[in-house]
Amino acid sequence: MSEQQLSVKKQSRLVKPAIYAAVLVILIILPSIIQSSFLMYVFTLTLIYIIAASSLRTIALSGQVSLGHAGFMSIGAFTAGVLGQRFGWSPWATLPLGAFATMAIAIIVGYPFARLRAIYFSMISLFFGIGILSLISVFQKYTGGENGLVGIPSLFAGSYLANYYFFLGLTVISLLILWRFESCRIGLKLKSIAQSHLLASSIGVDETGYRVMALAVGCFFVGLAGAGFAHYNIAISTSSFNLIASTNLLIYVLLGGIGSFVGPIIGTVILIIIPELFRSLKSFSPYLSAGIMILVIFLIPQGVTSLPQMIKGWIIKLRESRYVNHDARN
Amino acid sequence: MKRRKQLILLVSICLVLLVTLPMLTSCGNSKSEENVVTIGAPVDFTGSSSASGQLVYEGIQAVEEYFSQQGGITINGQKYSVKFTAEDTKSTADGSVAAVKKLVNDDGLKIIVGQSTPYQISAANTITGPAKVINGVMYNTMTPGELGPDFPYTFLIGGGGAVDAVTGLLTYGGNNYKDIKTVTIIIPDDGQIPYMEPVVKKIAEAQGWTVLDTIGWATSTVDFTPIAQKALAKNPDAIAMTTGWPGMIGSILQLVRQAGFEGLVMGTNPAEDILAVAGAEASTNYIGIGDTPTDPNLPAKAKEFGQIVQNKFGHCLFYNLWACNAYYTIVGIVEGAQSTDPTAIKNYWENAQAIDSIWGTCPMGGLETYGVRHDVIMPVPICGLTNGQATFLSWQEITVP
Amino acid sequence: METVISSLSSALVLSSMYILVSLGFALLLSIMGILNFAHGAIYMVAGYICYQFSVELGLNQWISLILSVVIVGLFGLFLEKFCFRPFLKDWFRAVVMTIAVTLIIETTVNVTVGVYTRQLPLFIPGVFKAGAISVSAERILTFIAGGVLLLLLTWFIRKAKMGQQMLAIAQNSEGAAFQGIDINRVSAIACVMGCALAAIAGCLMGALFQLSPYAGDSMLLKAIQIVILSGIGSFGGIVFAGLIIGFIDAILPLLTSGAITQTVGVGIIIVLLLVRPQGFFGREV
Numbered sequence A: 001m002s003e004q005q006l007s008v009k010k011q012s013r014l015v016k017p018a019i020y021a022a023v024l025v026i027l028i029i030l031p032s033i034i035q036s037s038f039l040m041y042v043f044t045l046t047l048i049y050i051i052a053a054s055s056l057r058t059i060a061l062s063g064q065v066s067l068g069h070a071g072f073m074s075i076g077a078f079t080a081g082v083l084g085q086r087f088g089w090s091p092w093a094t095l096p097l098g099a100f101a102t103m104a105i106a107i108i109v110g111y112p113f114a115r116l117r118a119i120y121f122s123m124i125s126l127f128f129g130i131g132i133l134s135l136i137s138v139f140q141k142y143t144g145g146e147n148g149l150v151g152i153p154s155l156f157a158g159s160y161l162a163n164y165y166f167f168l169g170l171t172v173i174s175l176l177i178l179w180r181f182e183s184c185r186i187g188l189k190l191k192s193i194a195q196s197h198l199l200a201s202s203i204g205v206d207e208t209g210y211r212v213m214a215l216a217v218g219c220f221f222v223g224l225a226g227a228g229f230a231h232y233n234i235a236i237s238t239s240s241f242n243l244i245a246s247t248n249l250l251i252y253v254l255l256g257g258i259g260s261f262v263g264p265i266i267g268t269v270i271l272i273i274i275p276e277l278f279r280s281l282k283s284f285s286p287y288l289s290a291g292i293m294i295l296v297i298f299l300i301p302q303g304v305t306s307l308p309q310m311i312k313g314w315i316i317k318l319r320e321s322r323y324v325n326h327d328a329r330n
Numbered sequence B: 001m002k003r004r005k006q007l008i009l010l011v012s013i014c015l016v017l018l019v020t021l022p023m024l025t026s027c028g029n030s031k032s033e034e035n036v037v038t039i040g041a042p043v044d045f046t047g048s049s050s051a052s053g054q055l056v057y058e059g060i061q062a063v064e065e066y067f068s069q070q071g072g073i074t075i076n077g078q079k080y081s082v083k084f085t086a087e088d089t090k091s092t093a094d095g096s097v098a099a100v101k102k103l104v105n106d107d108g109l110k111i112i113v114g115q116s117t118p119y120q121i122s123a124a125n126t127i128t129g130p131a132k133v134i135n136g137v138m139y140n141t142m143t144p145g146e147l148g149p150d151f152p153y154t155f156l157i158g159g160g161g162a163v164d165a166v167t168g169l170l171t172y173g174g175n176n177y178k179d180i181k182t183v184t185i186i187i188p189d190d191g192q193i194p195y196m197e198p199v200v201k202k203i204a205e206a207q208g209w210t211v212l213d214t215i216g217w218a219t220s221t222v223d224f225t226p227i228a229q230k231a232l233a234k235n236p237d238a239i240a241m242t243t244g245w246p247g248m249i250g251s252i253l254q255l256v257r258q259a260g261f262e263g264l265v266m267g268t269n270p271a272e273d274i275l276a277v278a279g280a281e282a283s284t285n286y287i288g289i290g291d292t293p294t295d296p297n298l299p300a301k302a303k304e305f306g307q308i309v310q311n312k313f314g315h316c317l318f319y320n321l322w323a324c325n326a327y328y329t330i331v332g333i334v335e336g337a338q339s340t341d342p343t344a345i346k347n348y349w350e351n352a353q354a355i356d357s358i359w360g361t362c363p364m365g366g367l368e369t370y371g372v373r374h375d376v377i378m379p380v381p382i383c384g385l386t387n388g389q390a391t392f393l394s395w396q397e398i399t400v401p
Numbered sequence C: 001m002e003t004v005i006s007s008l009s010s011a012l013v014l015s016s017m018y019i020l021v022s023l024g025f026a027l028l029l030s031i032m033g034i035l036n037f038a039h040g041a042i043y044m045v046a047g048y049i050c051y052q053f054s055v056e057l058g059l060n061q062w063i064s065l066i067l068s069v070v071i072v073g074l075f076g077l078f079l080e081k082f083c084f085r086p087f088l089k090d091w092f093r094a095v096v097m098t099i100a101v102t103l104i105i106e107t108t109v110n111v112t113v114g115v116y117t118r119q120l121p122l123f124i125p126g127v128f129k130a131g132a133i134s135v136s137a138e139r140i141l142t143f144i145a146g147g148v149l150l151l152l153l154t155w156f157i158r159k160a161k162m163g164q165q166m167l168a169i170a171q172n173s174e175g176a177a178f179q180g181i182d183i184n185r186v187s188a189i190a191c192v193m194g195c196a197l198a199a200i201a202g203c204l205m206g207a208l209f210q211l212s213p214y215a216g217d218s219m220l221l222k223a224i225q226i227v228i229l230s231g232i233g234s235f236g237g238i239v240f241a242g243l244i245i246g247f248i249d250a251i252l253p254l255l256t257s258g259a260i261t262q263t264v265g266v267g268i269i270i271v272l273l274l275v276r277p278q279g280f281f282g283r284e285v
Helices: A003-033 A037-061 A069-086 A091-114 A118-138 A160-183 A185-195 A197-202 A207-233 A243-256 A263-277 A279-299 A304-329 B002-026 B050-070 B093-106 B118-131 B162-176 B193-206 B225-232 B246-258 B271-278 B300-313 B318-337 B342-351 C002-032 C039-056 C061-087 C091-113 C137-158 C161-171 C173-178 C183-205 C215-230 C236-255 C258-275
Strands: B036-043 B073-075 B078-088 B111-113 B134-137 B154-156 B182-188 B210-217 B238-241 B264-266 B286-289 B355-357 B360-362 B380-386 B389-396 C127-130 C133-136
Touching: A003 A160, A037 A069, A037 A160, A037 A185, A037 A207, A037 A243, A037 A263, A037 B093, A069 A091, A069 A118, A069 A207, A069 A243, A091 A118, A091 A207, A118 A243, A118 C215, A118 C258, A160 A185, A160 A207, A185 A207, A243 A263, A243 A279, A243 C091, A263 A279, A263 A304, A279 B002, A279 B050, A279 B078, A279 C091, B036 B050, B036 B093, B036 B318, B050 B078, B050 B300, B050 B318, B050 C091, B073 B318, B078 B093, B093 B111, B093 B118, B111 B318, B118 B134, B118 B154, B134 B342, B162 B193, B162 B238, B162 B264, B162 B286, B162 B380, B162 B389, B182 B193, B182 B225, B193 B210, B210 B225, B225 B246, B225 C002, B225 C236, B238 B246, B246 B264, B246 B271, B246 C133, B271 B286, B271 B380, B271 B389, B300 B318, B318 B342, B318 B355, C002 C039, C002 C133, C002 C137, C002 C161, C002 C183, C002 C215, C002 C236, C039 C061, C039 C091, C039 C183, C039 C215, C061 C091, C061 C183, C127 C137, C133 C137, C137 C161, C137 C183, C137 C236, C161 C173, C161 C183, C173 C183, C215 C236, C215 C258, C236 C258
Parallel strands: B036 B078, B036 B111, B111 B134, B134 B154, B182 B210, B182 B238, B238 B264, B264 B286
Antiparallel strands: B073 B078, B286 B380, B355 B360, B380 B389, C127 C133
16 A cells, blocks of 8 residues: 555544544533533433443344333333332432342343243334333332432532543443443354354354343443432333333434444433423424434435434545546646 | 535534534523513423423413513512513423523523423423422422422422312312212323322312322323223222323213213313313213303413403413413512512412412412412312303312412 | 122223224224334324314214314325325335325324313213123223124134235235236225224224323334234234233223333243244234
8 A cells, every 4th residue: 555545544544533532522522512411411411322222222133123222211210210219228229229220130031031032022122122021010019100300319420520421431431341241252242143144053153142131231221320319310100201212212222323333322311301402392292202213314325323424525625526527628 | 406406505504503603692681670570481482292382382472562561570560571582492301401400500580480390390400409490380290309398499489380270170069069079080100100199189089089099191191082982890889080181181070971970070171171072972071171251251361361361362361361471470570579589589488378370369288288378379260061061160268288 | 799790891992902903004004014114193183184074073973083084094095195005115114104194194283172171972872781891882892892803803804805816915926916916996996994893993082091192103003012012914812912902901900000010011022022022823924
C-alpha cells in the first residue's frame, strides 16, 4: 500500500474511538449543561434502557429474538424491590442480586427454550414475558401485584447527580462486557450458530449450551437494568414490564439497527428522549413515535447506525458524478 | 426516487436536530412568574385510562377559564391568576413518576392534583412527600402507599375514593331497599383486596347485610362470564361492585340479568355509561354513582361548570364535572389558606371546617379510616337505571370517620 | 352439576369468540407468512365504524356491519401496499410498521371518540335458555359466525384456486411467480380478506364488549396465542387451540383468583409449546 493509503487507513481506524471518546466526554459534562433535573432523570432512565436493549441484542445474536425481555427485566426489578422494600436489604446488595436472580431463572428456562428454533423461541419468550408478570401478581402480598411496590430504597439517597454518574459508569462497564462477549471466541461461535445451526453442530459446537450462555449473559444485564430501574424509580409495577415494554425494547434495537453494536444505543436514545421533549403534544404524542418509526423504517432500512455508511455512499457518488461530468466535458 | 428519499431523510434529520437541541437546553429554566398560582396536573393523556384522562383535561381547561373570568383569586390583598400545567402520565406507574418529576422538579410547582390510580398515586407520593408538595389525589383504594400519616401532604380531593363511593352507594341501598339481607361484593384483584375487603364488609354490615362472598377479578379480564357466575353462585339478594369501568360493571349487569338475576346491582359508574354498555333490557334495578350534567337539580356551581364545558367542548359528561370539582376545590383551598406555601395550605386544609366544592360545602374527615383527617367528604350523587331509563336519584350524605 | 353445564357452555361460546377474532390474523400469518400486528387495531376500529353508521347515523345495524367490513377490508389494500409489500423479506420491519399503524389508528380513535362510553346494541336480542344453560342470543350468533367463517376459510384454502395460490406464495414466492401467480394481486386480496375477517369479529364483539381504543390489544394477544398453539399453517388446529384457551379463560377464574388464572393459562401454553413447538398441526417453519 502506498504511504497515502496507509495514512488514510490509520486515520479511519482512529475515527471510531475518537467519536466514542468525544461522546463520553459530552456525557460526563452533561449535567453542567442541562439545567433540568427532569431531563437528568430521563437521561438516567435512558442509560438503564440502553443496558436492557443492548442485552436484548446480545441474545438475538445467537438467533434467539426474545419477545419477553421486559419480563426478565421485571425479575430483576421485583427481586431488588421486594428484598429492598419489604425486607429492608441494602440496595448495594439487591442490585447485583437482581441481576443474578434473573440470570439464574434464565439458565433454568434457557435449557428447554434453547432447544427451540428461532421463531418458536420468540413465541415462547412472548408467553414467558406475560407469564412471569402473572406469577409476580400471584404473590401480591410481597410484590403488590399491579399496584406494585413503592418506597424501594434508592442509591446515594436519591441524589440526581450521583445516580447519573453511577448509571453512566454502570452502562459503560456493561456495554464493554457485552462488547467483549460478542467479539471473543464464545461470541463468534454464537454468531456462527445463528448463521447455520446445521453447520455449527457438524463441527461439534454445542448449540444448546451456547444459546443458554447467550440467554444467561443477556438476562444478567437486563436483570441488572431492572434492579437499577427499581432503585432509581423507587416505584415499580407490573404495568411497566408488560408486552408493550418488551415490544418497545425490540423496536429500540431494530430502529438502531441490529447489525451494529451501537444500534440499540441509538435506537433507545431516539425513542426515549424525543417523545419526552415533545410532552406538550399530550394525547397526540403517539403520533410522534409512530412517525419516527415510519420515517426510520422507510428511509434508513438498516437502522440508524447504517447512516454514516449511507452518507459516505452519497459523498462518494457525489464525487464520482462530478468526476464523470468533468470527464464528459472534456 | 432514491435521491428524493435521501433528501427527505436529510431534511428531517436537520429539522429534528434544530427542534430538539434548543429544547434540551431550555428545559428547566422556568422563571417563576409573579402573582400566578400554578397547579400541576398529572393526567392520563395516553394509555389505557386516556378516555377519562381527556375528560379530566377538559375539566381543567374549564376551571382555568372560570377563574380567568373571575379575575383570579385574592391572597393577602394581591390578585393572583390561576394556571394549570398538565403532564402526561401514560397511564403507567413510571409515566406517573416522570410526569410528577417534571411538574415538581422542573416546573417547581408546589401543588399537584389529579392522580387517580393506586399505583400512580403511590409512585407520585415518593416524590411529593420529600419535596413537601401538596398532592391532591382523586381516588383511593386503601393500599398502604396511597394515603396516611406517612404522607402528610397528600389529600383526597376527588369526591373521596372507593371507601367514600362505597359508603354512599351501600348506605343509599340500605336506606331504600329494605328487603336485602345478603350481598356479594366484587373487588378488583390488583392488590387492594386485603385492604378494601374489611372496610367494605363493615359498611355492608352497617346496613344490616351479610356478606356472602368477595369475588376478585383480574384487571386484564376480557370476558366477565365466570365472574358473573361466581357472583350468583351463593344466591345473594344484591351484588355490589366497589370499583370498575363501564365495560366491566355494565358487562356484569348484563350477564347477571341474562342469567335471570333480578336483585339490586350496585356499581360505581354513572347510569348513562352502564346503560350504553348493558343495553336497555338489562338496565334495571341498578344504582350507581354520577349525575347527568343536564339534571335540573344540580347544585348551581356544578351547573355553571357544566355550561362552560358544554360551550367549550360540545359535550359534558359526569367525569368532566368530577374533574372540575377537584380543580375548583383546590383553588378554593389555596384562597382559603391565603397562601401558596404548601405547609400553610396543609395546616389550613387539615383543620378546615368547611370546604367549598361544586357540589356544595363539605366537611373534612377520614381520621379513623385513613389515619389522617385528609378526606374531603363530598356527598355522593346516586343515580339509577329503571327499565332502561337513567335517572338521578338523590345526593347521599355520608360520614367517613 | 348445574354450574358445570353452564360453565361448559360458556366456555364453548368463549372459545368460538376467540376463534372468530383470530381468523383474520391466522389467515395472514399461516397463508401469507405476514405478522399483522395491526390486527387488533383493525378489529377495534371496525366496531367504531359500525357504531358510527348504526347509532350515530341511524342505519340498520346489519347494513352498518357490512359497510364497516367493506371499508375496513379496503384498508387492507392500503396495508398491503405500504406495510407488507415493501418489506416482503424482512418481517421485523413489517412488524414495526404495523405497530406504527396501530399507534396511529388507536390514537386517532382515542382523541376523536375515545371519551364516550360506547357499545354496539345487540344484533339479536334475547336469551336462549335450556335447562341449566343460559346464553344470550348474541353470543350464539358469534358462536355460529365463528364456526361458519372457520369452515369457509378452511374450504377456501383447500379447494379454492385463490387459496391455493396464497399457500403457494407462502411456501415459495419465487416458484409461485414462475407459475404465473400475480403475487401482488393475491397478497392484496389476502390482506383484504384478513382485514374483513377482523372487521366482522370487531363488529360482532363490539356488541358484547365495550368499545375502547385499546380493546384491540388484548384481542391481538389472544389471536397470537391461538395461532401459535394451533401451529402456523393449520386451520383445524385453530379449533383445538381456541377450545383450550377459551376453556382456560372461562373455567379457571371460577376456581381460582385472577392472577393465578393467567399464570396457569400461560404455563399450560408454555408447556404445550415446549412439547410440541410447531403447535398441534402446524407445519415446520
